[in-house]
Structure formats: structure tokens, C-alpha cells
Amino acid sequence: MRPNEQSRSYLHSLDGWRAIAVVAVLLDHARPFGSLTVQHHLQRNGAEGVWLFFAISGFLICSRMLDEEWAYGRASLRNFYIRRAFRILPAALTYLLVIAFLGVLHIIPFDLSSWMAAVFFYRNYWHYFFGATAASWFTGHFWSLSVEEHFYLLLPSVVIFFPRFRRQILLCLTGVSLGWLAFFLLVPSAKILPFFWEQRTEFCIGGLLIPAIFAMSLRSASTKKTAVRYLSPWVLCVIVLFVTFYDHEGSAPYLLRIVLAKAIFNPLLLLSTVLHPQHVVTRLLETAPLKFVGRISYSLYLWQTLFLTRTFEYPGAIHLLQRSTTVGLVCTFACAITSYYLIEMPLIRVGRRLLVVRKELSPAERPGLDV
Secondary structure, eight states: OOOOHHHHHOOTTHHHHHHHHHHHHHHHHHOOSOSOHHHHHHTTOHHHHHHHHHHHHHHHHHHHHHHHHHHHSSOOHHHHHHHHHHHHHHHHHHHHHHHHHHHHTTSSOOOHHHHHHHHTTOHHHHHHHHOOOTTTHHHHTHHHHHHHHHHHHHHHHHHHHOTTTHHHHHHHHHHHHHHHHHHHHHOTTOOOOSSOGGGSHHHHTHHHHHHHHHHHHTTSHHHHHHHHHHOOHHHHHHHHHHHHHSOOOOOHHHHHHHHHHHHHHHHHHHHHHHHOTTSHHHHHHTSHHHHHHHHTHHHHHHHHHHHOOOSSOOOSHHHHHHTOHHHHHHHHHHHHHHHIIIIIHHHHHHHHHTSOOOOOOOTTTOOOOOO
16 A cells, blocks of 8 residues: 555644644743633643654654655665754754853853753753752753654664564553553552653653554554544544643552553544544644744744743843743744744755665555555
């Protein structure tokens, strides 16, 4: 079976979901509302936005690799890392250099060890062992980028080097991750989760592996037909909203169920709109404002911690900006747009010029899609 041609060029609704994910993070960090119940739920769900980013990345990266394999016979490891490096590193390193520069000028507090953890993408473990301080806040959001980088090391190896067993391997790894999490949440003697346990790669990588497994499953015509028939965007929207807004404070078994729900239903919601491009939910996600915010969402995510926090008090010009949510949001968007057009897009184009040019297979040579 030949994959849908649109899947090789554009996946409907993903920019819209990126926009929703980053807005959830912005609301969490900007805290523009008071303490009313609904507002409280709205502004504490930044983590839900990150899990949505995980679902997008897991599904999109795996889908792209499988499309490349179908077109060329094998996905290119070199091309994969060139694309990822020129997509992720320029904007991230620019932000980190600005943070270091502001720290040297004593405009913001600066912690070298947490900064180095962000540079080398082990920030999610630094956070776990050292906690949160004013100096570490400005690189704290690199925990999710670290998890994604670890996923980028894992997925290509499985897809390229174990083509016959890749889905089974990913299922096993997901089971190990969730089982490990269940052990630490449910076994009383395993009381080592005081801070930021949910940011460790082994606990949350299921949020990336599960959508990757879904992407593999959709290569089967029968599975895709079943998914189109039964995955309703409206029903999944209701389920995800319930999981998001229901009180998350509870026992360890309840926390485990919440993690499972986020890891499973977020990618299912994503799939429902990808598979129903004419659905009203998909059309809403495809509106111009959401698509624009989605395109700059990576830079928005990078820059928002510089301007949007009231967690720590410290002297300096940046803190004065943070006293106004409106000014902080304006500065965040200004930096993000600048980063997108002057750093992200030009370096992505440079990366594309470095890709190895390959000849597509003829239709007779292309592999089947059952993975």
C-alpha cells in the first residue's frame, strides 16, 4: 500500500496543536488570572502542554522516518540528525548564550551547572537532584528538550536497525518505562520521588513512544480504516479536557492513571484530527492565528521563561518586566518571532543543503507498509 501523499508533505492540525500546547505553558508561567477554580486549572496545566508536545514529536518524527523509508528503501541516520541538529540547536544555543550574557552582567541570576546541563541535554536529571532555584529557573524548561533529545537517540536506532521488530521493541520499552514508574509510585519502600520525578526520561518517554507506535500501526490499511471510523475528535476532546481539568492531587495509583491517560489519549486526539482533515475541530486548528503561533511555538517555548515568572524575587531589569504579564508576553512574542525568522528558518535551510541527496525507489521497489 502506498502512503497518503499528504502525509509526506503536511499533517493537518499539527501546527494548531502546537499552538494549544505552547499557550498552556504560557498560561502556566504567566499566571494572568486570579485564584478562582477554573482559572487555577487553566494556569497550572503547563505540563499538559508539554505532554501534547511529546505526542506531536513522537507521531511526527516516526511518521517522517517511515515515509522516508517507503520512498528511499531506508531512512538515513545522517540526514535525520542533520535535520534535528539544525532544527533544535541554533535557537536553543542562542537562548542559552543570551542567558549566560545576562547572567555575567548580573541582570539575572546565573547557575553554571544548570546551564551546562541544558547545553548537554541532561537538564531533566539535574532538576531532579538539585531542585529549583532562582538561578536555575531560566534553563528549567530544557527538561522537556532533554527528554526529546534522548528520544531522538532511541527511535532512529530502533527504526533503522531493527525493521522487523521495531514495533515490538517500542512496546517493550514503553512497558518497561510504565512499569518502572508504577514501581516507584506504588511500592512504599521506593520513596525517592520528592521533586520533579515526572521529568526523568525513563518515566515520561512513554509520552513519545506511544504516539510513535501509533504512527507505525497506521501504516496498515486495515488499522487506518478502523482508526478513521472510530477516532472521533469530539469524543477525544471531551476525554482529554476531563483528564486535564480534573483535580490531579491524589494518591499514587491516581497519579499513575493520569500519566497513562495523558500518554494515550493525547496522541489519540492528535490522530483523530490528522485522520479527519475536514472535521470542524481540524478546521479550527487550521485557522491562520493558530497556525502562526504553532510555527513559532518552539521559540515561544524557549524564550517565555526569561519574561514569564513570578516564582522568584530578584533585582534587575528582567524582574521589572515580569511585573507586567502583558509586557512579558509582548517581549516573549517579540523574541520568538525574531528567533523564528532570523535563526530558525535560515539555519533550517542551511541544514537542508547539507542533506545527502538520494534517489527515490521506483514504485515496484518500494516496500510494503506493514511495520
